[in-house]
Amino acid sequence: MTRAVIIGCGNTGQRVARLAAARRWQVTGIVRSTDSADHLASAGIAAQALDLDQPDPDLPDADILFHFAPPPRTGDDDPRLAAVLTAYTERPPRRVVYIGTSGVYGDCGGDWVTEDRPINPQTDRARRRAAAEARLSGWPGPVAILRAPGIYGPGRLPVERVRRGEPVLADADSPWTNRIHIDDLASAAMAAAERGPDRAIYNATDGQPTPMGAAYRAIAQRLGLPAPPTISRADAERDWSDMRLSFLRESRRLDNRRLREQLGLTLQYPDLVAGLDASLSPDD
Template sequence: MHSLIIGCGDTGTRVAARAVAAGDRVTGVVRSDASAWRVRAVGAHALQLDLDLDALELPACERLFYFAPPPREGEADTRMQRVLDALPAVPAYAVYISTSGVYGDCGGEWVDEDTPVNAQTERARRRVDAESRMLAYCGHATVLRAPGIYGPNRLPVDRILDGTPILDDAEGGWSNRIHIDDLAAVAWRAGDAHWAHRVYNATDGHPTRLGVYYDTLAGMLGVASPPRISWAEAEQQFSSMRLSFLRESRRISNQRLLDDSGYVFSFADFRAGLDASMRAQAPLD
């Protein structure tokens, strides 16, 4: 079978490696030379394209993995539409990685896939649009709504070492996450099956307060926990994007994913995931 991975970055390269190991022909669509090198390093073919500007001549595929982000502006994923229009045929399997941000702020309540979307930022509304486009194009596609993705070289190590403050948990909400290896494994499994539903929360199912996550990582680094600041102070110090994430609080259930896929998480406990990520982390300069 042919696996086509649109936006073959960190997660996509991990999926590409699994597809190569399964005997698939694999094409990873990337933009940069560095990304192309990483795709080729796992035995896949790299196709360098600018999805917004280049004429798109894409190969037919049996498995489509769409991991490219939407454009930076607007409320529509025109980038995805260009890709879908360029595909010669609807694939047998299609997987799109979206974001749990489509739920918006839920006041710390538990969220499952039956919770209505309530995107409160333009960024999240682009993701809602992308989900709709993918499912309209391929009715049997699987949409994976991922929260914060962590893993090797995807940790806030510099912030902790620099003593950058975080919002006090008393004024903040809940955070959810998934280790990048688990996300890639779930995506690959979704690309080889038609599960009972179309939308799944791709999260480890163990939400925590943000401070717990940062304190645990600080302990592994052998440094002091980050200082806490109030919401009023955060509004003065943090970027508008960071504040937009902090304004939303929800606890995300992954029960549907567990029930339908049978997947067993390698890192359901973020502490184990942090430890493995630190061991694999590239050394700091």
């Protein structure tokens, strides 16, 4: 029986756990707190609470290792991933699947971006992810890396911002943004585990980039609300937080042909319009 260990078994990890269980794999989800472990157990997922910021984590044996836990919020490395890989040095999994970020590409001026483009991380959080990728490049066994952009799905949409009528950047001033539905990201992780070649990197995206405001307008339309007002880039630079502004300073359009063709993955939600109905509940 294939043993799968999911490090950071949150929303995406739970979806992967269900897909793995359907294949009759033995699944263990690793989470930070006992409350999270209890939540997984109530969903029928075997769980273990571990603090990856402590040395020598006691991790179960794994044939397939999914690493979805984020790095710490400070620093320029990912010591959590380092601790996990060290724990498996003497008993390496057959394959490691890592979900990182498309932020490692940095600003690409709106160009179409394939996985062959050299990375150029320009924020601290992207540099931590780039360091994680570099660490995985030295791992002796097969590795697959999914570079994910914005992940959306149930409970992962800016519904309250749309309801409040918060402004969005005018399309003429907007960077290109990319996204993937959380169910498709889980399917991509499973496909990479089952049939991805060694040292493969994938843009885990639906391949349909839009200006930033397009998602807000589509949500408003689905909810029967007015389209959000727009503001100029100059006004956004004055009024928005540094974190939010950081996403305005990078523009790229992610190509997903490798994901679809090499893994043979058919996306359930190939664009935002297709995914919204599955992501908005009647209460929204």
